[in-house]
Amino acid sequence: MNFQIVITFFLVLALSVSSLSQTPFIMIDSLSGKAETQRESKSKWQFVSTGEKLYDNDVIRTLPVSHLRLRFADSILVFLKSRSQIQINLLRSTNKVRCHITLVTGTTFINVSNSYIKKCKCELTVHSSAMTACPLDASFLISAKPDKFVELQILQGILPINKIKDRSNHYLGSPYKILIGFNNDPIQHSALLEQEIDSLKNWIPSGIIEYIMEKQLIKSRRNFEILNGKLENKCLFTLLKNESGYKGSWDIQKNMTVFLAQRLHRSDTRINTEIIDTMVNDPVQLASLKKARFLITGEIIAFDIIQHAEITTQADEYRELRIARVKLNITLTETQSSNNLLSNTFTGEISQKRKKENDWETVKLLPFDLQDSSFSTSILGQATIQALDQTVENIIPILEERK
Secondary structure, three states, X not given: OHHHHHHHHHHHHHHHHHHHHOOOOEEEXXXXXXXXXXXXXXOOOEEOOOOOEEOOOOEEEEOXXXXXXXXXXXXXXXXXXXXXXXXXXXXXXXXXXXXXXXXXXXXXXXXXXXXXXXXXXXXXXXXXXXXXXXXXXXXXXXXXXXXXXXXXXXXXEOEEEEEOOOOOEEEEOOOEEEEEOOOOOOOEEEEOOHHHHHHHHHOOOHHHHHHHHHHHHHHHXXXXXXXXXXXXXXXXXXXXXXXXXXXXXXXXXXXXXXXXXXXXHHHOOOOEEEEEOOOOOOHHHHHHHOOEEEEEEXXXXXXXXXXXXXXXXXXXXXXXXXXXXXXXXXXXXXXXXXXXXXXXXXXXXXXXXXXXXXXHHHHOOOOOOOOOHHHXXXXXXXXXXXXXXXXXXXXXXXXXXXX
């Protein structure tokens, strides 16, 4: 009996390891007309058919009067319109499969219904000339336009994007049509018209479009009921992601978020704050559920003490300095409209002489706590306070305008 249990255990283990070691792929789910693929390291294009698999670094394009559908796991569908081309990159880590799709030319429609397949998390990132999108539960069309412009038609869900030119983060709502350029101009919004939605049915099954719009309608009704339950004068914070090079023992994601929330509340006690310290698929929707009027998201993109040497123009003085730099990328979103009221980078930078107390080896031993004077008066503590104060000084006037 024990022998059978042991054999069963090792069989399950072997199957699990085998499953994880499989090369990830995207399946050509359906094809109307003709399409070609260029395999990795190959220059020749070859015709493809339904049921074929695409692997890492493969490129696929549709020919005139043709369109196809790709399936990634059970949660992601990618539709490619006529005369369109995308490149596919597939990466597997310990417990995730990451799919990167780069739109080269033409138009693609993407429907992401969830983030999980069995026990393996599948993540999708969509790249273009002007922005990068990371859909978790959204349905949207993306088209390449002249002069590196990109048009998005968001039918359902909230789409988190990163604008390439200025690295600003945005949460785009639905149903809207949005034009994004490779420049510093603001994103241009307009309502998505019914005829534009209907035109998708020319190359995407109408049942899929109708299901997506019904899903959006259900969400809209739910949000309407939530919003008409009177939103509170509250800011919901999600954890500021650590995108810096800091890998030390301090929990800078949580603590920096707490510091920012505390300073915002102290600047205006009429604004209540709440922090969500778990991963959130749709932070705007969660803010609505929490009846918060505003949402603050962002990243810590610099958190460091660096060495700096300088010499005067007369070359008669040489100095070595320590520079503490804290940089925050912050987005303020209005829950009801899903509009970004602010998306900016705030930097705290303090320069001091080269002393033992300004070295990383000394500062890292301090508690990461602004209530502790040993840290708040340190070179890194001062840079942190400076970045937080800049952030709050820019947010408060915007909130005041909407009271």
